[in-house]
Amino acid sequence: MYDCIIIGAGPAGCTAAGRLAEKGRKVLLVERCRLPRYKSCSGVLIKKSMDFVKLYIGEETPVHTMCAPAENRGMIFTNDHGKEYRFEQEGLNVWRSSFDNWLAGKAVEKGVLLRDGTMAVSCEEQEDYVSVILHGEKTYTEKAKYVLDCEGVTGAVKRSLSAENNGYITTFQTFNRGSIDLDYHYFYAYLQPELSQYDAWFNVKDNLLVLGVSVKEAGKIKSYYENFLSYMKKEHNLYIEEETKAEKWLMPHIRPGCRVDYGTGRILFAGxxxxxxxxxxxxISAGMESGYWAAEAAAAHFENPQKVLDAYQKGAASLQAYMQRQWSFVGGIAGTFREME
Structure with a gap:
């Protein structure tokens, strides 16, 4: 019987696992992929994420997780009318495979048992524990007083437990050898509706030009991506010598009100x-912070699941409010997200 089984070894899961282990709890962290595992992501640590690494992990982000240029200087948004907004801020440019693997290693150092290559198939709450069906080299069942699902929208457990969702956004990005007339130290977001159904972006990782679009209708990826390439060629002299990789991913579609599902009973959600x-x-920052507050709540009120859920909601209230303010701000500068204002 574990005190907590945590599903997903990303920033949320690793932060929560490490914190619970620090509190003396017996923790199993499962990850469906073999580590180091890759996630499609900009890999930009904003200042808030950097601060959380120092606060929750106790160390600076190590150099071996970073890619060139390691220094990120902020984000530049172009709204639906072509107006540019610059947000200067200290940041870091990392590979998620290296960064997440480092986080998992720090959790293990604190006493967490890690099983990668292990998928959580389903979980079911019993009277005073949760049974979790896991599949690795074989299919078997483990038990825990609590389960914390940090696997994101692609995980099987959340989909099996919650019929409600706001839909998904499909992201598509490519890595390219080439050149462009933009400063490699910034992350660029483009909110013009002719370029995507959500946002389009550009950043650089180890001298590879990363170009991406996100859509609500997956079948329209190709047309929006081609529009974005044409725009970047015209506005910023984009030249692509060779495409080295292309990838798709899913992320939640955040809707007005920024609804958060904290979980029910002994099963909690984070990230x-x-x-x-x-x-x-x-x-990344939201994942680490929500994972921390879920762990704090479970450690403080371990014998009372209702108090755990209440404490988690109270602890993460400032995070939810911050998220709402951020989305409202974007809604105010771009008609693409006007419903969020």
Whole structure:
């Protein structure tokens, strides 16, 4: 019997696992992929994420997780009328595979048992524990007093437990060798409706030009992506010598009110599984913070599941309010997200 089984070894899961282990709890962290595992992501640590790394992990983000240029200087938004908004801020450029693997290693150092290559198929709450069906080299069942699902929108557990969702956004991005007349130290977001159904973006990782679009209708990815390439060629002299990789991903579609699902009973959600996601898909800081508050709540009120859920909601209230303010701000500068204002 574990005190907590945590599903998903990303920023939310690793932060929560490490915190519970620090509190003396017996924790199993499962990850469906083999580590180091890759997630499609900008890999930009904003200042808030950097601060959480120092606060929750106790160390600075290590150099070996970073890619060139390691220094990120902020974000530049272009709204639906072509107006540019610059947000200067200290940040770091990392590969998620290296960064998440490092986080998982720090959790293990604190006493967490990690099983990668292990999928959580389903879980069911019993009278005083939760049974979790896991599938690795074989299918078997583990038990825990609590389960914390941090696997995001692609996980099986959240989908099996909740029929309600606001839909998904499909992201598509490519990595390219080439050149462009933009400063590689910034993350660029484009909110013009002719370029995407959500946002389009550009950043650089190890001298590879990353170009992406996000859509509500997956069948329209190709046309929006081609429009975005044409725009970047015209406005910023984009030249692509070779495309080295292309990838798709899913993220939650955040709707007005920024509804968050904290969980029920002994089963909690954190990170994107709960609905925490900031504008432009920034989910690392929200994942770490929500994972921390879920762990704090479980550690403080371990014998009373209702108090755990209440404490988690209270602890993460400022995070939810921050997310609402961020989305409202974006709604105010771009008609693309006007419903969020």
């Amino acid at each position: 994107e599984a709960a609905g925490f996601l900031n504008p432009m898909g920034e989910g």
